[in-house]
Each structure stands twice: as structure tokens, then as C-alpha cells.
Amino acid sequence: MVSGLINANPVVYEKKERRVRSALDYVDEYAVEPIDQQEVFDILSSSLILMPFILSCIKFEVPLSPCFDPEHPYSLEELKVITEDAIEVNDECSYVRVTFTPTVEHCSMATVIGLCLRVKLMRSLPSRYKVDIRVAPGTHATEAAVNKQLNDKERVAAALENPNLVDMVDECLAPTYG
Amino acid sequence: MEFFDDGDYELREIQKLEGHTDRVWCLSWNPKTGINGVPPIIASCSGDKTIRIWEQSGPSQSWRCKAVLEETHARTVRSCAWSLCGKFLATGSFDATTAIWENVGGDYECVSTLEGHENEVKSVSWNECGNMLATCSRDKSVWIWEVLPGNEFECVTVLQGHTQDVKMVQWHPRMDIVFSCSYDNTIKVWWSEDAESENWECCQTIGESNNGHSSTVWALSFNVEGDKMVSCSDDLTLKIWEANTLRMESGDGYAPWSHICTLSGYHDRTIFSVHWSREGIIASGAADDAIRLFVESKDDSIDGPSYKMLLKKEKAHDMDVNSVQWNPVDHHLLASGSDDGTIKIWELASTSTEMPEASTESTESTASTEKKALQKLGMTTLI
Numbered sequence: 001m002v003s004g005l006i007n008a009n010p011v012v013y014e015k016k017e018r019r020v021r022s023a024l025d026y027v028d029e030y031a032v033e034p035i036d037q038q039e040v041f042d043i044l045s046s047s048l049i050l051m052p053f054i055l056s057c058i059k060f061e062v063p064l065s066p067c068f069d070p071e072h073p074y075s076l077e078e079l080k081v082i083t084e085d086a087i088e089v090n091d092e093c094s095y096v097r098v099t100f101t102p103t104v105e106h107c108s109m110a111t112v113i114g115l116c117l118r119v120k121l122m123r124s125l126p127s128r129y130k131v132d133i134r135v136a137p138g139t140h141a142t143e144a145a146v147n148k149q150l151n152d153k154e155r156v157a158a159a160l161e162n163p164n165l166v167d168m169v170d171e172c173l174a175p176t177y178g
Numbered sequence: 179m180e181f182f183d184d185g186d187y188e189l190r191e192i193q194k195l196e197g198h199t200d201r202v203w204c205l206s207w208n209p210k211t212g213i214n215g216v217p218p219i220i221a222s223c224s225g226d227k228t229i230r231i232w233e234q235s236g237p238s239q240s241w242r243c244k245a246v247l248e249e250t251h252a253r254t255v256r257s258c259a260w261s262l263c264g265k266f267l268a269t270g271s272f273d274a275t276t277a278i279w280e281n282v283g284g285d286y287e288c289v290s291t292l293e294g295h296e297n298e299v300k301s302v303s304w305n306e307c308g309n310m311l312a313t314c315s316r317d318k319s320v321w322i323w324e325v326l327p328g329n330e331f332e333c334v335t336v337l338q339g340h341t342q343d344v345k346m347v348q349w350h351p352r353m354d355i356v357f358s359c360s361y362d363n364t365i366k367v368w369w370s371e372d373a374e375s376e377n378w379e380c381c382q383t384i385g386e387s388n389n390g391h392s393s394t395v396w397a398l399s400f401n402v403e404g405d406k407m408v409s410c411s412d413d414l415t416l417k418i419w420e421a422n423t424l425r426m427e428s429g430d431g432y433a434p435w436s437h438i439c440t441l442s443g444y445h446d447r448t449i450f451s452v453h454w455s456r457e458g459i460i461a462s463g464a465a466d467d468a469i470r471l472f473v474e475s476k477d478d479s480i481d482g483p484s485y486k487m488l489l490k491k492e493k494a495h496d497m498d499v500n501s502v503q504w505n506p507v508d509h510h511l512l513a514s515g516s517d518d519g520t521i522k523i524w525e526l527a528s529t530s531t532e533m534p535e536a537s538t539e540s541t542e543s544t545a546s547t548e549k550k551a552l553q554k555l556g557m558t559t560l561i
Binding site: 127128130148152153154155157158161 | 201225253254256272297298300316343345361393394412447465466496497498517518
């Protein structure tokens with residue numbers, strides 16, 4: 001039985017300094033710009049999905065570490081769930097692979113995080129893109145099962161017809177809209 | 179068995195059918211159309227919760243949407259199948275129900291709704307006689323329904339055995355044997371030795387340990403004789419299986435299926451659909467947007483049959499190809515349905531017959547053109 005937060009004391013990391021895109025990128029506004037690693041990372045890292053959801057569904061009973069602010073939704077980047085290096089992009093082949101690191105080995109939220117990542121990319125990337133989502137090797141107890149589920153589009157489609165699940169995903173992704 | 183020469187064939191797009199507002203999951207040709215002056219009809223079902231009926235008609239012989247069956251399923255319609263008589267269409271939905279539609283003078287009425295599965299129905303299939311229907315679901319079970327007078331359906335048995343959701347059910351084309359394939363990576367064969375009894379049981383489980391697939395098995399299909407089966411999987415392979423069905427048909431007990439060949443190295447992403455044409459061409463539809471065709475190869479037949487790729491149609495659709503279905507009457511007609519929301523009708527054509535009748539053509543190549551034209555004729559006479 002789960003008592004308290006799944007990961008009550010997540011390690012929060014500094015946001016990495018972004019490299020600034022060179023001015024050259026903006027010379028021709030109408031040129032077809034290939035999608036690159038940084039762009040996909042920006043799409044995902046701004047997704048503030050983790051804490052609000054966990055806090056909304058789990059009654060926490062254990063004291064939180066002083067540095068952890070439950071009112072503050074941490075981004076996936078701050079929690080090192082995703083890093084830029086863990087995103088492979090091949091624009092020519094319209095292919096993206098995201099490898100994410102669940103916060104703890106037994107994090108039961110791994111599937112939900114993965115689903116949110118998939119939905120976020122589905123909504124952000126051109127439809128020609130093929131997206132594979134997987135948990136980083138060795139970071140999750142049921143790695144293969146999570147990966148299989150996240151990449152079975154029939155299961156994903158069925159999950160996204162579940163109003164409760166969609167509400168949850170939307171709630172998780174909401175801060176990134178607007 | 180027809181053999182095909184290398185190359186020289188192409189899939190020519192005849193028409194793109196647009197209308198669905200979400201991904202197209204499954205297609206089914208009405209088997210009683212396209213002959214005796216009845217225009218060909220195909221049904222499609224989609225994530226937009228509707229089923230569409232398309233007909234080829236008019237002076238232009240173009241495909242048009244004749245009916246939209248909606249407001250019956252509350253969620254994605256995942257699967258559709260015409261009964262062999264062409265009068266009934268069964269549709270399975272994520273809303274956990276199966277609907278039976280009857281064609282009444284061109285109008286489609288929902289005459290029955292089958293409830294029982296706990297969650298998403300993923301596939302529906304009629305048996306050869308049309309007196310039984312099989313359905314399967316994420317609830318890991320396969321249900322067999324008997325068709326009773328007055329559009330009544332009675333559940334004969336609930337088959338439990340798969341450990342994960344069941345992706346597809348399919349009846350054998352000649353005998354009352356049910357095949358199911360699953361997210362648990364296996365294919366299971368269900369049979370009732372005494373046709374009258376309700377004693378259905380799992381006669382065989384084909385898993386990774388007996389040359390089976392190493393990931394989700396999405397679909398399977400039979401050749402016209404029913405002695406071979408092809409399955410497709412998330413493990414990026416097609417596998418061909420064989421059984422002594424003649425022995426079984428003569429009442430000699432269950433004949434197990436054995437692996438004869440694995441087609442690997444052709445697909446880069448999940449294969450969602452596979453369909454064996456009546457003249458021996460295997461079509462596959464995959465998540466790499468391509469359609470591939472395979473035929474039995476004349477070469478290397480010492481070690482039993484082998485198969486080779488006849489052609490690959492890259493970018494057949496803008497997104498994943500979820501369903502490929504050969505027309506049961508016009509064997510050169512293939513339909514495909516995709517995540518891009520469209521259905522495409524293709525014609526398998528020999529490129530060599532396209533060549534202009536150049537007088538400079540050598541005798542040899544004329545002969546080979548002739549041979550191919552004959553082959554093409556041979557293909558059509560196989561009806």
C-alpha cells in the first residue's frame with residue numbers, strides 16, 4: 001500500500017543554460033527549418049507535468065524535505081526525467097526517440113510520464129513523425145513492460161479515450177499551453 | 179501456387195477515399211459485391227467512432243461514401259467484418275460492444291448489440307458458414323457467439339488463456355477453428371472436437387519457444403487452401419505456418435501448426451496488418467507507412483518453401499498503415515487504411531504491360547512481355 005508520496009524527496013536540479021540560437025537561423029522566415037534535438041527538448045522540458053499530478057492524487061503523510069516545495073510544479077528538466085542528450089532526432093527520417101528516467105526505480109508514474117511525453121509530442125510535432133518513448137535502460141523495475149505499453153498505439157489510443165486519463169494528461173500539460 | 183518474376187510489378191493508386199476524421203483502423207470488402215453486376219463495396223471503421231460504407235459506382239467508376247454508420251458506438255470502432263453472405267456487418271468497438279448491422283435495401287440498421295466483454299473489443303470475425311461470430315478484447319478473452327433466428331446472438335463459450343489483451347481473432351477459412359493473437363506474443367488455436375458440443379479448448383499455443391513471435395502479434399491471415407497461415411508482429415517479422423489440414427478435415431483429429439519460414443529484415447517498424455490474397459500474394463501494412471508484397475519463391479525450395487518480397491510501396495500513406503485487404507473477387511485490388519484517416523484503393527499491375535508497343539523490341543523481350551501478360555491472365559483465371 002502506498003502511504004505518502006511516491007517520491008517524497010525528489011532531487012531538484014538546476015536548469016541547464018540554453019545555448020542561444022544563432023541569428024542566422026532567423027534570416028529566412030519561410031525556409032523549412034529541420035526539427036532538431038534542442039527543439040524537441042524545449043517542447044518536452046517545458047512540460048510541467050510531474051508534481052501537480054502526484055500531489056493531486058496522493059495524500060502525503062510523510063514530511064517533505066525542506067528544499068521541496070509541493071506548491072511548485074517542477075519541470076521534467078529540473079527533475080532530470082529528461083535531458084537533451086536523451087533525445088534522438090532525425091528530421092530527414094521524421095524520427096524521434098525519447099529516453100526518460102523515472103524519478104525512482106519503482107515509480108508507478110513511469111507509464112503516466114511516458115504517456116504525457118507521447119501526447120505532448122503528438123500535439124507538437126508534424127504528423128509525419130514517428131515517435132518512440134522508452135525508459136532509460138536499468139532505471140525501472142519493469143522497464144520492458146512500460147516500454148511495450150508506451151509504444152503500443154492501440155493501448156495509447158484506448159487510454160486517450162478515457163476521460164479521466166485525458167483530464168489528467170491535460171492537467172499535467174496545461175502549464176505548457178497558452 | 180502462382181509464381182511471380184522479380185520486379186516488374188507495381189501498386190498503382192486508383193483512388194484515395196477521404197471522409198473519416200480520425201485514423202482508419204480496419205477495412206472489410208463485402209464478399210458478395212463486385213460480381214454479377216453488383217458494384218464493389220468496402221466498409222471502413224475509425225477512431226472517429228463511425229463506420230463508412232464505400233461503393234464504386236457511377237459512370238466514372240469512382241468510389242463514393244454511401245453511408246456513415248454513427249451514433250451507435252460511443253468510442254473508437256476498432257474492427258469490422260462482413261458475414262460471408264454479405265448481408266451483415268459486425269463491428270467491434272473500444273466501448274466494449276459488438277454491433278451487428280443489416281443491409282436493408284441499401285440502408286444499414288443496427289439489428290443487434292452484443293455485450294459481455296469487460297472492455298475494448300479489438301477484433302470480430304465470422305466463420306465460413308456465417309452461423310458463428312468470434313470477438314476478442316483487452317479483457318484477455320475470446321468469445322464465440324452463435325447466430326440464432328431473429329438476429330439473436332448467444333454466447334456459446336468464453337475462451338480464457340491469453341495473459342494479455344487479444345489483438346485479433348480469425349476463423350480458419352474452411353473449418354470451425356478459431357485463431358487468436360495477443361499482446362502476450364502468442365497465437366492460440368481454439369477448437370471443439372465435437373462440432374455439436376460447446377467443448378472448446380485451446381489446442382495449441384504458438385509462442386517464442388516454438389519459433390513464434392517475440393513481441394505483440396497483431397494479425398494473421400490464411401492462404402486460400404487454408405493449409406498455411408501468416409502472422410505479423412511488433413517484432414518486425416512475418417512468420418509462415420503450415421498444418422496438415424486435409425487430415426483434420428477428414429476427421430483425423432487436431433493437426434498442429436508448425437513454423438516453416440520467418441521473413442525478417444524487411445520491416446523497420448511494427449507490422450499491423452497482413453493479408454494473404456487468393457492467388458498467393460501476402461500484403462503487409464506497417465508503421466513505416468509502407469505496403470509490402472511477398473510471394474513464394476521458386477528458389478531455395480530444397481529446404482521447404484521460401485518467400486521473397488515482390489515489391490515495396492514506400493510512403494503508401496502519410497502515416498502508419500493499419501489495414502491491408504485484398505479484394506476477394508478482383509484479386510488485383512488491394513485496399514489500405516491508415517492513421518492519416520484515408521483509405522486507398524490500389525491495383526497490382528505488371529509494369530511490363532505498360533510498355534509501349536515499340537517495333538524495335540527484340541523477340542526475346544516480346545516473348546517475356548507475353549509471358550507476363552499470360553501470367554496476368556493466369557492470375558485472373560484463378561478465380
